[in-house]
Amino acid sequence: MRDPNQTGYTPHAIAGITPDQRVMVDRRAVPCDGEVAGALGHPRVWLRIEGHEVTCPYCSITYVLKDGAGGDGHH
Template sequence: MAFGASTPTPQLGEVETLVVTSRVVACDGDGGALGHPRVWLRIVEKQTFCPYCSRLYVLDPLAQESSDSGH
């Protein structure tokens, strides 16, 4: 799934998981005015989550190799 692509709304008890290719992602809750403030999240190891909406961002294992360049 491409970064920023819309995903189905999770059911109660489910965690929305997005696979991304970058260690830095932005999350705003995808609700327009009903979302939350945009926050920038950094994936240090393999994943991180949004403290507002609890979305889980998982770094694509294939992208990890090219993003470990130290920049």
């Protein structure tokens, strides 16, 4: 059964449980391999920021689109 706290592949942040690690980015398509978290990492996945942010389903790092960025929407 799908976890009700997830939508698609991006989990909803849960206060006190989900690490609050946020990385500011300039593009809507971002790679994540967990290395920013300082752990051993995970398989590289490409995440797509549809709105303002996206959270990695492996390591819970949240990538936040910088203000005025994201003009690569056609790619």
